[in-house]
Amino acid sequence: MTSQLIVMRHGESVWTQKSVNRFAGWVDVPLTERGLDQARHAGQLLKESGLLPDLVFTSLLTRSIVTANTVLDLVDRAWIPVERTWRLNERHYGAFQGQTRPAMLERYGQEQFNIYRRSYDVRPPAIETDSPYFQGQDPRYAPAMGDGLDSRNPAEIRAECLKDLLIRLNPFWRSRIAPNLAWGRTVLIVTHGSVVRSLIKVLEDIDDKDIRSINVPNGVPMVYSFGTDEDGNPQVQGPGRYLDQQAANQGMAETAALGR
Numbered sequence: 167m168t169s170q171l172i173v174m175r176h177g178e179s180v181w182t183q184k185s186v187n188r189f190a191g192w193v194d195v196p197l198t199e200r201g202l203d204q205a206r207h208a209g210q211l212l213k214e215s216g217l218l219p220d221l222v223f224t225s226l227l228t229r230s231i232v233t234a235n236t237v238l239d240l241v242d243r244a245w246i247p248v249e250r251t252w253r254l255n256e257r258h259y260g261a262f263q264g265q266t267r268p269a270m271l272e273r274y275g276q277e278q279f280n281i282y283r284r285s286y287d288v289r290p291p292a293i294e295t296d297s298p299y300f301q302g303q304d305p306r307y308a309p310a311m312g313d314g315l316d317s318r319n320p321a322e323i324r325a326e327c328l329k330d331l332l333i334r335l336n337p338f339w340r341s342r343i344a345p346n347l348a349w350g351r352t353v354l355i356v357t358h359g360s361v362v363r364s365l366i367k368v369l370e371d372i373d374d375k376d377i378r379s380i381n382v383p384n385g386v387p388m389v390y391s392f393g394t395d396e397d398g399n400p401q402v403q404g405p406g407r408y409l410d411q412q413a414a415n416q417g418m419a420e421t422a423a424l425g426r
């Protein structure tokens with residue numbers, strides 16, 4: 167059985183644009199017009215490649231949901247089953263949420279700033295629970311919305327490193343995403359930069375140090391092909407490939423440049 171996994175980061179958000187340059191994390195900021203264009207371009211790329219998703223996964227954040235809807239409209243697949251989960255949310259950026267990157271760069275210096283931004287296992291400082299950017303009272307993280315996959319409570323998370331993200335993503339991958347790949351489905355995941363980095367790390371076996379240099383472009387689909395092993399588990403077949411390498415290169419450079 168073979169299957170395809172299409173992974174992409176949402177289009178540019180109002181906080182990722184260079185003129186604003188704020189850390190977003192779990193703050194629910196909308197797309198820019200350019201971000202919507204990137205989503206339409208992504209849909210066009212899927213159409214041209216004949217890659218038609220059978221189901222879609224998004225985070226609980228509007229920028230991922232609107233990007234996914236825009237892509238699916240372009241391929242006439244607004245009807246496919248959708249599952250949204252906090253486990254595909256951006257990494258929780260702790261006290262950095264709502265702060266500008268230049269201000270944090272100035273406060274911590276380039277080396278420590280890079281560690282907070284791209285290391286595997288160093289968390290940014292925790293957000294205060296009285297911050298307007300803390301999600302504790304947000305209904306999307308209420309107990310009734312829980313998935314029962316483990317005892318993690320998303321309303322209580324106050325900062326995450328990439329390692330934390332991988333730990334919270336893993337049960338969802340195993341129970342919801344991997345079975346669909348094993349059944350030969352074309353799976354679309356529309357998510358965030360750190361989640362795409364986590365998936366790249368695992369699927370391409372990148373070590374903890376090398377993952378620091380990987381940036382993810384806004385709105386460019388990347389495709390992984392899967393087969394199955396003798397137990398029927400999905401087995402990735404080589405590295406991911408961006409459907410528009412030129413746009414990916416430009417987007418990766420833009421993302422890296424936000425932190426200098």
Ligand SMILES: O=C(O)[C@@H](CO)OP(=O)(O)O
Nearest residue numbers: 182188189190191256359
């Ligand atoms: O703000 C964020 O949540 C992320 C991604 O947009 O930022 P960075 O690229 O600095 O990790």
